[in-house]
Amino acid sequence: MKIGIYGYGNLGKGVENAIKQNNDMELFGVFTRRNPDSLKLSTVGAKAYSADDILKYKKDIDVLIICGGSATDLPHMTPALAENFNVVDSFDTHADIPKHFENVDSVAKKSGKTAMISVGWDPGMFSLNRLYASAILPEGKDYTFWGKGVSQGHSDAIRRIEGVIDARQYTCPVESAVEAVRRGENPELTTRQKHTRLCFVVAEEGADLRRIENEIKTMPKYFADYDTTVNFITKEELDRDHSGIPHGGMVIRTGKTGAEGENTHVIEYKLTLDSNPEFTASVLIAYARAVYRLNKKGDIGCKTVFDIAPCELSPLSGDELRAHLL
């Protein structure tokens, strides 16, 4: 199957690498709003095209992976592209998913295309695990912890403070809270009790470090509700020690069974990722396979990870899956 990539940032590059790991796929090309000649693809035989020309390649692309941002790109890009393509996106603004779903669904049903939204790890694999675990243990409670990992949004928020040259923010789960959850104690946890925020900041020479630290720690929404640690380091240290984009986290559900609820069970799904965008890209590509197959069967409209039978993600046949993985 031929894959198109729409947008060539970290996520788009991750998709390009992920395609190379799957023999049943090839990259047709990358579509960009920048000058296509400025892009250096790593795939032999694939080309960069202007996003404006994409309709010319309607018949050449089986599934288009849309690698835009959730804030301003995907809300209009995904419905627009679903008019002509089977698409997958990683829309991750949880509160706006129902609206995005409706928009994409109405377009895809009219165009006869299959569109998947909110594919990745959260939303995505974490959502799946919340669903499976809650269906199995209805009398229980689930918890999602993120990290240790880099939050781009929080890093950007620090960079906007006067006197800051660069910054990297890590979200960290509070280990004692995780342990209480694993023990089945079903604790009520405040925002502060679940996660801490760890910041590495490069300040301008002579900047007022105390003011910067205070501005970070009191920033509403981003930091004020958390225990935040601020470390000032040099640009060299930041580049040397904090250039990766690791992330991860866990979904834990504990629940009771038995005549009197006397037995406790813990279901835990945990991700430890060296590269957040590359892992997300790998999930996108597995679901691109499902989108391709669903569309061939005439199963059109908007889908999420909840709607896709697991076998559709694998290149193996049903016989092979039952013989080797069941």
Next chain:
Amino acid sequence: MKIGIYGYGNLGKGVENAIKQNNDMELFGVFTRRNPDSLKLSTVGAKAYSADDILKYKKDIDVLIICGGSATDLPHMTPALAENFNVVDSFDTHADIPKHFENVDSVAKKSGKTAMISVGWDPGMFSLNRLYASAILPEGKDYTFWGKGVSQGHSDAIRRIEGVIDARQYTCPVESAVEAVRRGENPELTTRQKHTRLCFVVAEEGADLRRIENEIKTMPKYFADYDTTVNFITKEELDRDHSGIPHGGMVIRTGKTGAEGENTHVIEYKLTLDSNPEFTASVLIAYARAVYRLNKKGDIGCKTVFDIAPCELSPLSGDELRAHLL
């Protein structure tokens, strides 16, 4: 939906309790090969029936959960019952799954019923996690560890030794092996390096303990390939400290992404279960909901967990799932 239970051992009793946690289900009755008057159900309004009479209740049961053993019961029970019922079983002899699938599938396709086999946690939830993780990280390797948990088969094997009154065997993962896997080292592990076996044995008075210990440790297939520890205890200690049926384990896959495979990712799914049969029963009941819905849609034949879209397990609507769990 009305659920029937076929077989009333630990698993059947677990299913009875699990039904009570799900408002959209009720127990119609339990079918037994024993004298039905000897059964004491815990569900008000449900009755015990002779297994011989089950065809009389064809129209009263939406889904029948078959709670028999994999060795001798399920290979003939599931195909026979799929002639007249939508069924779910927990067939767990991994090597015989393809054959069992074929047998059940041909019957269910003729009868127009929907039949699910090998539902539980392994096969079942562990299989799902092997599939998802291998589809996402094709360049990787997965490992399944079991325990710490009670193996009924190994406990039974010890009980057959002369001079043994009772026994309980725990399968334990080797922590250093688990840690090496989590670190992404992709170790090659022998049977002995993955699990140890811990035995608690009650011997007859005057029995030759050294002979019993030796017979256990050298028993082919069951113990000879493992580091085995044998503890002799009293019947009172066994009943006091080892009467539960805990189990669990983990599926871990590590894989590489990036242009040069420079980034490592770890996906871990872990279960810690106070009661193996009750958790298995909870999984069976969640999939009974899916079987009911699939049959209503005309999706007949034999299915496994690989074939079922996750949304079919939940009592919530698509809108609710997207709004609250995605």
